[in-house]
Amino acid sequence: MPSIARSLLSAVTALCVAVGTAGCLQTPAPLPSGSSSATAPERPFTVLTAQKATTTDPAAGRNDSDTMVSLDLFQRLMLVQPGSQLLKPDLAKECIFVAERIFECTLPKDVLFTSGRPLTSSDVKFSILRALRLAPGRMSLLGALSSIETPDAWTVRFRLKYPDNQFGYGLAVPAASIVDEAAYDADKVRPVNQPAIGSGPYQLEGWDARGLTITKYQxxxxxxxxxxxxxxxxxxxxxxAEQAIADGQAEIVWRTLSPAAIDRLMDRSRQAQNDHREPGFFRWGLFRVVLQRLVWLPSSQRRSDAALRRAVSLALQEDRTASSLMPSTIEGHTDAFALGGTPKMPTLPRGIKLTLRFTNTSPAMADLANEVRDQLQQRLGITVQVVTESERADLELRDSAPLVNSPLGWLQDYLKSPLPGSAGKLATLEERVRSSSRDEVQLPALGEIQKQAAADATVVPIAETDGVLFVRQRVDLVGEAFGPGWQLALWGARWRN
Structure with missing residues (x-):
């Protein structure tokens, strides 16, 4: 694990103290050795979210709900617990560097896909190469990969172009999930109407217009x-979702709630505690795990206009609360983007029109999109049209999880689509971070990347916010209950005894 990865456990603890210990859990408990004895209700354990999943194919995921599905239905060679940054095997029995540029994983011999086929090294090689073709942006942490070898059915050997301390983390991202080589097309996304075939803790039972159902894979x-x-x-x-969690008709509500709904639920929780009653639900403490950011899309013809990019960044400065593309909770954070003040706005040519899209299933993002539009129009004298996530645009508001809760994981939005003039410098700096484990090498390089991000302004931070996750009182999330970038995973869901 790189020395720059700082645990978020102290930050989560601070949040729990701030809201009261009865309203928050500090950290997932260890995995239990036996099954829970509590009686479950007749209806299934229910998770509500406004963000609809679009695919079961891990190489085609577009949003955090797609990621949740991939995490639950499939395995990856490696597993990352985001709070501690602990990297350990998941599917693999062991993964180690056998040489400076050779990373080797050994597989168990008793793993079966839900199709009944044994999972072998050939499936791993197929899945990684397939994902690199179909989802290169989501596999960018494997940038050091040179080739993959399978000397036998249970050994996978990765040869690297340079020493890379991030490679194991790249094998833990959702897109690196292992699929059945006999069932999946090497060059096409698997349609939703075809069964998902994985080896994860769950398997898909059914998918309909209102959601999907997963069952334990025995x-x-x-x-x-x-x-x-x-x-x-x-x-x-x-x-x-607000009514369901308040009435005990849902066990988990994720992302969906508007700021006003969150305030109402927290008020109900405090009132119940004042009345010496159990509120029936609580907010899980996910302290500053969301970074709201404005991204210039590579397809935009306006993206190459350096003066316009700088103007957009300046127009957001007065209200900006995040000073980097890495959250302040991550070691290596550098204050690269100016905050507050009254910066002098540049004079832009008349008639500039931009299109801004946002994730319309997130109430907070809808409000933020309108605020950003108003700031750009009032301060720059340009026209900004707000559209939803499926439409073409110049700019996109994002609050999606990073690939991994690590410095380079957070920086991938910027690093994977560099400006031509910055590409060489950024590649050198990223390799410097990856190939060394010393702070005196990594931290200056990370600082330079963040400063270059501020100069390029292709990705502009707006605010660090807390994750929105409400959990029913009789439910617990234990063990490694989240994906590598704080994505919701359901393998840790338990009934409390």
Whole structure:
């Protein structure tokens, strides 16, 4: 694990103290050795989110709900617990550097896909190469990969172009999930109407217009055992989800709630505690795990205009609360983007029109999109049209999780689409971070990347915010309950005894 990865456990603890210990859990408990004895309700364990999943193919994921599905249905060679940055095997029995540029993983011999086929090294090689073709942006942490060898059915050998301390983290990202080579097309995304075939702790039971249902995969072999036999993941807007968690008709509500709904639920929780009653739900402490950012899309013809990019960044400075593309909770954070003040706005040519899109299933992002539009129009004298996530645009507001909760994981939005004039410098700096484990090498290089990001302004930070996750009082999330970038995973869901 790189020395620059700082645990977020102290930050989460601070949040729990701030909101009261009865309203927050500090950190997932260890995985239990046996099954829970509590009686579950007749309906399935229910998770509500407004962000609809679009695919079961891990190489085609576009949003955090797609990521959740991939994390639950498939395995990856490696596993990362985001709070501690602990990197350990998931599917693999062992993964080690056998030489400076050779990373070798050994597979167990008793893993079966839900199709019944044994999972072998050939499936691993196929899946990684397939994902690199179909989803190169989501596999960018494997940039040092040169070739993959399979000397036998249970050994996978990765040859690297240079020593890389991030390579194991790249094998833990959702897109690096292992699929059945016999069932998946090497060059095409698997349609939703074809069964998902993985080896994860869950398997897909059904998918419909209102959500999807997953069930425990009884032949799963791995580090993430679950006691939950069946989980329903359903789509719901903020009012529906708010009422459901308050009435005990949902076990988890993720992302969906508007700021006003969050305030109302927290008020209900505090009032219940004042009345010496259990509130029935609580907010899970995810302190500053979301970075709201404005991204210039590579397809935009306006992206190459350096003066316009700088003007957009300046127009957001007065209200900006995040000073880097790395959250302040991550060691190596550098204050690269100016905050506050009254910067002098440049004079731009008349008639500039930009299109701004946002994730329309997130109520907070809808409000933010309108605020950003107003700031750009009022301060720069340009026209900005707000559209939803499926439409073409110049700019995009994002609050999606990073690939991994690590410095380079957070910087991938910027690093994977560099400006031509910055590409060489950034590649050198990124390799410097990857190939050394010494702070005196890594930290200056990370600082230079963040400063170059501010100069290029192709990705502009807006605010660091807390994750929105409400959990029913009788539910717990234990063990490695989240994906590598704080994505929700359901393998840690348990009924409390």
């Amino acid at each position: 032949r799963y072999r791995g580090a993430l055992n679950t006691d939950m036999p069946r989980i329903r993941i359903a789509w719901a807007d903020s009012p529906t």
